[in-house]
Every structure is written in structure tokens, then in C-alpha cells.
Amino acid sequence: MIENSERRVVSVIVINEASVLSRITDLFSGRGYNITSLTVAPIPDSKYSRLTIVTSGSIRVIEQITKQLHKLIPVLRVYEHNDIVEKEMALIKFPIAENISDINTLCEAYNGKIVNIGENVIIAMVADEPQRVENFLQAIKRYNPKEIVRSGAVALER
Amino acid sequence: MQISGAQMVIEALKCEGVDTVFGYPGGAIMNVYDEIYKQDYFKHILTRHEQAAVHAAEGYSKASGKVGVAMITSGPGFTNAVTGLADAYMDSIPLVVISGQVPMSLIGTDAFQEIDAVGISRSCTKHNYLVTDAADLPRILKEAFYIAASGRPGPVHVDIPKDVTAQIEKFDYDIKLNLETYKPHVKGNTRQIKKVMEAIAHAKRPLFYLGGGVINANAAYEVRELVHKTGIPAVETFMARGVLSYDDELLVGMLGMHGSYASNMAMSETDLVIALGARFDDRVTGKLSEFAKNADVVHVDIDPASISKLVNADYPIVGDVKNVVLDMLSLCDVVKNEDYSSWRESVNNFNELHPLTFYEDSERLKPQWVIKRVGELLGDGANITTDVGQHQMWTSQFYPFTRPRQFASSGGLGTMGFGFPAAMGVKAASPDKVSINFTGDGSILMNCQELMTAVEKKLPVVNIILNNNFLGMVRQWQTLFYDKRYAETDLQVQPDFVKLAEAFGGLGYRVHTKEEFDAALKDAVEKNVVAFIEVIVYRLENVMPMVPAGGSLFNMMLLEKKGEDND
Known part of the structure; x- marks a missing residue:
């Protein structure tokens, strides 16, 4: 069984x-x-x-x-x-050539924002339920993310 | 008192009441050995291999009920000891094993005889420590002894870098331990115990299933009382031999792979299993889904993780077996009027149908006869150890055990080479009893260098080597399940065991007949010396009955009728 x-x-x-x-x-x-x-x-x-x-x-x-x-x-x-509140963070690196305002709007929908803009790349962060982070990472695929790092979940009982 | 780390080790062992330490010196532990040289608190027994030092400490602990202590050096000294640690971990034997380590400044540099000892021992000890400051040493050693002996017992490893053993610090052993994250639950839940007694009263065919935890908890005599007050039959695991005396009418026998037919059938027919200090090992249960299928399960164990790990417990009780059994005894009146006589009768019928026995052979000695014979001649007067294999199962089946702590064997890990060094430890703890090690021609060679230790330290262990020129248990499986392809199990080329014993200053005997065996055993016991008695036995004897691995307990291979060759 x-x-x-x-x-x-x-x-x-x-x-x-x-x-x-x-x-x-x-x-x-x-x-x-x-x-x-x-x-x-x-x-x-x-x-x-x-x-x-x-x-x-x-x-x-x-x-x-x-x-x-x-x-x-x-x-x-x-x-x-x-019965828990669960959150996870992710940092994502995009080429500077991608559409920054699109990315920013998407990030905001997932409790995130653009946190760094450099010469060649921009770095965005989101913080949300692990499943929603998963969804976000699917959604931003078309913006050619160069690197993604996830924090792993943290949780507190309600 | 300002003393060195090495001196602290000696003082701590004294405070713990240690009278015997088994060990082997080396570079990283030399400071401690220098202090051992100067002290007379305890006896140090130099084994000839670190693995043997740990097995000897296990034997010592098994026989005495105290914490066994072994001491070894870093690197290979430690790795040699790992098998002993793993063995003690599987069989819940309380040990404190102290190893030397390279100096702190060299840790991580691949220094001479450096190994990540705590990294290796983590998965085969109850707990371990790397001591980085001698100021912590008194507390760590005190914790080590406490953790080893309390709760579900087990080995604790303390790794001490050489510079820490030289460091001078204040020594105060009169400290109160405060382990807020370790609090073993020893008292069983009273309401749950009441419910169990009611369940017993309602059961028609209850059965005690006794495990090694009964011996660890020093609860054997309380369990005997409970069994007799209730009149409920009992089966024992291999680790529980001696909890009930062999001639106790309520003892059905050993259960499991090589248990008796009656024990396994009783387990299959019972409607209430009362497991005390047992862990439902795969060698005991056979096919899990068929195990005690018709029964509710009471499980009393000090280790919550053992409960409902393999078999769901309907009545889980976390607690020390002794406490719980005492509580059960106080509530025994509930079952006073129960009559289990028809149940006992049907269990007895199983035993009459297929008794645990063997067929003698007019030409050749049978290994089972040898074990029975030692039982007849020495009985209660001997402590018994074994190595691992066929002889181990026959010993458990045929030796008439009469008391707890009479028997020490490697049950969980199945370590060949355990028996001889363990028997030395047993002898050191219990010098008034004859120390017998039943072994095989395969196992004995795995720690035969201990002849030297036993001869030097006057630990007169009588090793009875049942020689069938085979790695017998593996051969048995090859016979039964591998179409008799005897891959690397045929041990035709052997040392001269008599000369081997003599070369170390022991006595050797080679016997072929019953008369020769009796004479050899009598001589060895009377002379009180280290001995090898090599008994030439029938080569192709199988351990029967048998539950094939993964099979159901009620589906046993049985002893074939006399006259048929069981080859």
C-alpha cells in the first residue's frame, strides 16, 4: 500500500x-x-x-x-x-534590456519590487507564499531572468 | 582544583564510579594515558584492537548494567572503534567512548592521524561532543555519562583534542546538570495504563511480547511477576533472552525469523499484543502487514520514536518499562479473574505440534547438541556471549537462560567478531561466572587477536568454536535461496585453532565426539584459562524453523523429518 x-x-x-x-x-x-x-x-x-x-x-x-x-x-x-502563515523570498536578476516597468508591475503583484539597478542588470525581489513565488517565477520567464535565488520558506503558526 | 584536561578525565571517571576501562593508546590520547599510568582508581585493560575495546566495554555494560568505558586515539584508532559504537547504538548499550583528537590548531589541516571523528560518529551514537575548551570538560563528561545511561540508553562519544588534555583549568564535578532540551519521559500515563489493564481484561488471547528494553530497564523480575499474576503467556525477542527463565511454563519461546513455531503462531493468533521494551524489528515481525493481524497493540517504550514506527500502537505508553510494569502490577486485580487456560493450551499445542528440536546424528556432532550440553553442564553458572551467524541463533534457541544479563550478543547490527571481546568484558564485570563465547569458524577470526588480551589480563574466556568449515548462515541462505551456489562461503582452508590458541598462551582443544567435548569443557573450566574448544560439527546443518526474509510469521519453514538430508 x-x-x-x-x-x-x-x-x-x-x-x-x-x-x-x-x-x-x-x-x-x-x-x-x-x-x-x-x-x-x-x-x-x-x-x-x-x-x-x-x-x-x-x-x-x-x-x-x-x-x-x-x-x-x-x-x-x-x-x-x-495552520500557518508561510512566506518565502526570491531574488531575480534580469538583463537591463528587459522591460523594467513590466517587471516592476509584476513584482508589485507579488509583494515585491526592483531593489537594484546596475549597469548591466536589474535585481528584483518578491516575498510571498511559496506557491505564489512559484507562479511568479513562471510568469517572469519571458523576461529572460539570468539568475534566481529562493530563500526557502519560513513559517509561523497562526 | 586546577588540573589538566587529562587529569580531569581520570577524576571524572573516578567520580562516575568507573572500575574498568578498555582501551588502546596512541599519539593524540597520550596525555590521558600518562595520567592513567599514575592513577589507581580504575583498572585499564589493553585490548589488541580498538574495535575489541568497545565490544569489551559493551560486554562489561551488558553484564553489569553500568556504563561501559572505552578509550582510543585519533584517526585509525577512532575509525576502528566505529563498528563498536554502531553496535552499541543499535542494541541500546550505554557507553562513554573517549577519543583523542589532533590539537585544535591542526584540526582541518589533514594532520597526521586526523579524522573528523564527531562527523563520523554522529549517525551511530546517541550523542557526541568535540571538546574545545578544558573548562567545559567536567560538564561534558558528566553529561556524557548521564545521557548514555538515561532514557533509551546508548553510546556517547567524547572527542578531546590533544592540547585540551594539556590545558589547565578548574575542575569541579559537583555541578548540577541542566539539560533543558533532554528530559526522558520515564513515568507512564496513569490513565492510559488503566485503559491497558481493561483491554487486557477484555482480551481472550493476550500475549506479552518482551524486548531487550526489559533488561535495560532492570525490569525482568517485575515482568516475571506481572506475567505470573496475569497468567498470560509471553514470547521473548532475541535481545530479551533471560527475562523469563527457560523453564517458565508461561514462556512460549523466542519469536521471529528463527523463533519457535509456537511463538510465531501465538503472535499470529493473539488478539492483544502487550509489547514491553521491544521495537518490532524486521527479524521479529516478518511481513509487517501480516504481523499480529488480529490484535490490538499495547506498546510500552521509553523511546517515543519506537512507538508506531512500524506497527501502529492502539495503546501507546511512553515510559520506563519498570515504572509502567509496577503501575500495571498495582492494577492487576482487574484481570485477576480472567481465565486464559484454553488460550495457553492452544499455544502449548503449537509447541507439541512443532517443538523446537533437532535430530542427532550417530556419526557427527550436531552444533545444537553442543549448546544444549553446555547448558546442562554449566547452566546458570555461565554467562554467555556469541558471535554472529548460525551458532548465534542456536545459542538463543537451545541455551537454558535463567536470568537477565546472562546473555550478550550483537542483535541489531549483527557484528561478527563481537563475541570474544564482549566475553572478556563480561568476565571483567562478573568474575565469578564462567564466561563462554559460542562462535563459528568465520566469526572467531574477526577478533582472535584478543587471545593476547585475555591471556595477559587473566580473563579466562572459553571460546567454543562450532566449526562447520562454512560461513554457515550465508551458506544456509545459499542452500535455500541461491540454488546451492556457495559463493565464497566454503572455508576449507583454516588455521589450526589449537595451535592458534597455544601461540598466544591459551589452551586449545579439538573435539569430534561427545566424550571429547565433555572432557575438554571440564578441563578448560577447571584450569580457568583462556581456551579455544574447536568442535567439528556436521557441515550442512540449517537453523530451523525459519521465516524467510519478508515472509509471514505463520508461514514457517520447518525442520525436516529425520532421515531426510537437510542439505
Whole structure:
């Protein structure tokens, strides 16, 4: 029986110490779990960091992921989210020859704008739900983006 | 107290009550060995290979219930020890393994004997540390011992750069640990336990499924009481041998791939599995979708990740088995009036239909006879270890275990070469019992250099080598599933095991008959020396019964009738 695989967002609060990120990623690779994206940054005014991991798997796999994460010694808390606000940022580099106002209008529709104009390129940013960022990246294909970087999702429970 | 990092290691081991350390010196750990030379807090046993040091520490821990300690140097010293770490991790054995590391200034420069030790041990330890400041050392060592022994036990690795062992800092071991991210859940949920007792009372064919966690939790005698108060039959996993005595009428037997027919049938027929400290390993369950198909599942385990990992638990209880069983005992009245006699009778009928047995041969010794015979002669007076393969399964099937911690074997990882060094550790922890290692002609060569350690440190382990001139278990699979193509399993060319033992100062025996075997064992035990008893056994004996990998428990290959060649 093949169980349905679904996309899930897991947040992990860890002690901000050496090699803690390796412990997390080793666990995922060692047990054959997927990482779609992973972001990590210190939590202000604390000794902890917060990781946001987008992963996929069956309900059973997701349950194992959260339990196995919790077993790691420096892990304080694991949240497997249901009702969340989720955002992702992307930076996109376009040739200067492209239509700047078209690009700017598109960016604005996705909570973004042009953030830098250089001699040869312009750089735009958007920040939105991951699926909408995906849509945006489809829409701007015709403007010949030279380089795209996505931040990975961050999320907070409602 | 201002002392060096190396001295701190010694003082911390003293504070932890360590009386035996297994290890092997080398460049990066020399400062610590210099302090070992000066101290008399504990005994150091020099093994002849780092892997053996860790296995010996495992054996020591298994027999004593204490945290085993091993010490090794950087680079190859550490990589040799990795198999031991992985073994202890799979079988939840509490260890603290201390390794030397190149000085901090050289880390990352590909220095002599440098390896990223914590990077390697991360996936095969419960936790690990790279110590970068001697000021942290007392806390780290204290945490290491605490983490190793608490919760689901396991190995903890502490990697100490050479300059840190030379650094002088304040030593205070009287610190209170505050691990806010690590708080094992030891007390079972009372309401859930009540529900379990009601479920047991409603069940018609309940079955205890006992795992190694019962032994780790030192709960065997409480479990014996619970089993008898309820009158519910029990099956044991390989790791749980000795929880119930072999002659306990409520012990059905071992279950799983080479478990007894009755145990596997009982598991297939039960309507309520009560799993205590077991983890539903694939060698136990066979085909998952057919495992205990008609049953609700109670799962008691200290490790939440073990619950509902493979088999969904209808009654999950996270907690220390001992605590939970004590709670269950206090609620036992609920099932007092239940009568499981007809269920017990049908389980007994399975045992009568296909008992766990073997056929003797007039010409050649059968390996199972040897194990049974040692049981008859030594029984409770021996502690048993094994290597890995056919002899390991036969030992579990035929040795009459009477108490927990009598048996140490590599269950999860299946490490050939485990038995002999582990038996040394068992002997160091339990010197009053005879230390027997059942091994094969394949396994024994994987750590036979430990003859030197055992002879030097007077750890009289009796190694009983069941010699069938084969890597027997692999050969068995080749016979059954590979059309008898014996790829690289036929060990016709062998050392002279008698001379091998003698070359190291031990005693060697080669026996072909029952009389010779009895005499050799008696002699080795009386002389109290390190011994190899090489027993020439029938070459093509198979371990039966058997659930083929991925098959259903109720679909066993059974022992063929006497007279048929089971080649």
C-alpha cells in the first residue's frame, strides 16, 4: 500500500551550538527523508535557533520525522504545523534590456519590487507564499531572468 | 582544583564510579594515558584492537548494567572503534567512548592521524561532543555519562583534542546538570495504563511480547511477576533472552525469523499484543502487514520514536518499562479473574505440534547438541556471549537462560567478531561466572587477536568454536535461496585453532565426539584459562524453523523429518 505523500512544514527550535545543523541534516539523509527547503537563523535574545524545514512524506513518515528530530539532544521543540502563515523570498536578476516597468508591475503583484539597478542588470525581489513565488517565477520567464535565488520558506503558526 | 584536561578525565571517571576501562593508546590520547599510568582508581585493560575495546566495554555494560568505558586515539584508532559504537547504538548499550583528537590548531589541516571523528560518529551514537575548551570538560563528561545511561540508553562519544588534555583549568564535578532540551519521559500515563489493564481484561488471547528494553530497564523480575499474576503467556525477542527463565511454563519461546513455531503462531493468533521494551524489528515481525493481524497493540517504550514506527500502537505508553510494569502490577486485580487456560493450551499445542528440536546424528556432532550440553553442564553458572551467524541463533534457541544479563550478543547490527571481546568484558564485570563465547569458524577470526588480551589480563574466556568449515548462515541462505551456489562461503582452508590458541598462551582443544567435548569443557573450566574448544560439527546443518526474509510469521519453514538430508 502506497501512502499518500504530502508537503509539510516543520519548525525546530535547537540550541545554537556547533554542528547542530549537521545533526538535523544527517538525520534526514540517514533515514531517507526529503528536505525541500531549509532555513535557519538565531532567535533574537536567546541561545536558540529556529529551523524551518519543508519536507514531504506520508503521515507516518512525518510523525517519525518529528519524533526522530525530538530525540536529538540539542533539540528543544518540534512543531509540525497545520495552520500557518508561510512566506518565502526570491531574488531575480534580469538583463537591463528587459522591460523594467513590466517587471516592476509584476513584482508589485507579488509583494515585491526592483531593489537594484546596475549597469548591466536589474535585481528584483518578491516575498510571498511559496506557491505564489512559484507562479511568479513562471510568469517572469519571458523576461529572460539570468539568475534566481529562493530563500526557502519560513513559517509561523497562526 | 586546577588540573589538566587529562587529569580531569581520570577524576571524572573516578567520580562516575568507573572500575574498568578498555582501551588502546596512541599519539593524540597520550596525555590521558600518562595520567592513567599514575592513577589507581580504575583498572585499564589493553585490548589488541580498538574495535575489541568497545565490544569489551559493551560486554562489561551488558553484564553489569553500568556504563561501559572505552578509550582510543585519533584517526585509525577512532575509525576502528566505529563498528563498536554502531553496535552499541543499535542494541541500546550505554557507553562513554573517549577519543583523542589532533590539537585544535591542526584540526582541518589533514594532520597526521586526523579524522573528523564527531562527523563520523554522529549517525551511530546517541550523542557526541568535540571538546574545545578544558573548562567545559567536567560538564561534558558528566553529561556524557548521564545521557548514555538515561532514557533509551546508548553510546556517547567524547572527542578531546590533544592540547585540551594539556590545558589547565578548574575542575569541579559537583555541578548540577541542566539539560533543558533532554528530559526522558520515564513515568507512564496513569490513565492510559488503566485503559491497558481493561483491554487486557477484555482480551481472550493476550500475549506479552518482551524486548531487550526489559533488561535495560532492570525490569525482568517485575515482568516475571506481572506475567505470573496475569497468567498470560509471553514470547521473548532475541535481545530479551533471560527475562523469563527457560523453564517458565508461561514462556512460549523466542519469536521471529528463527523463533519457535509456537511463538510465531501465538503472535499470529493473539488478539492483544502487550509489547514491553521491544521495537518490532524486521527479524521479529516478518511481513509487517501480516504481523499480529488480529490484535490490538499495547506498546510500552521509553523511546517515543519506537512507538508506531512500524506497527501502529492502539495503546501507546511512553515510559520506563519498570515504572509502567509496577503501575500495571498495582492494577492487576482487574484481570485477576480472567481465565486464559484454553488460550495457553492452544499455544502449548503449537509447541507439541512443532517443538523446537533437532535430530542427532550417530556419526557427527550436531552444533545444537553442543549448546544444549553446555547448558546442562554449566547452566546458570555461565554467562554467555556469541558471535554472529548460525551458532548465534542456536545459542538463543537451545541455551537454558535463567536470568537477565546472562546473555550478550550483537542483535541489531549483527557484528561478527563481537563475541570474544564482549566475553572478556563480561568476565571483567562478573568474575565469578564462567564466561563462554559460542562462535563459528568465520566469526572467531574477526577478533582472535584478543587471545593476547585475555591471556595477559587473566580473563579466562572459553571460546567454543562450532566449526562447520562454512560461513554457515550465508551458506544456509545459499542452500535455500541461491540454488546451492556457495559463493565464497566454503572455508576449507583454516588455521589450526589449537595451535592458534597455544601461540598466544591459551589452551586449545579439538573435539569430534561427545566424550571429547565433555572432557575438554571440564578441563578448560577447571584450569580457568583462556581456551579455544574447536568442535567439528556436521557441515550442512540449517537453523530451523525459519521465516524467510519478508515472509509471514505463520508461514514457517520447518525442520525436516529425520532421515531426510537437510542439505
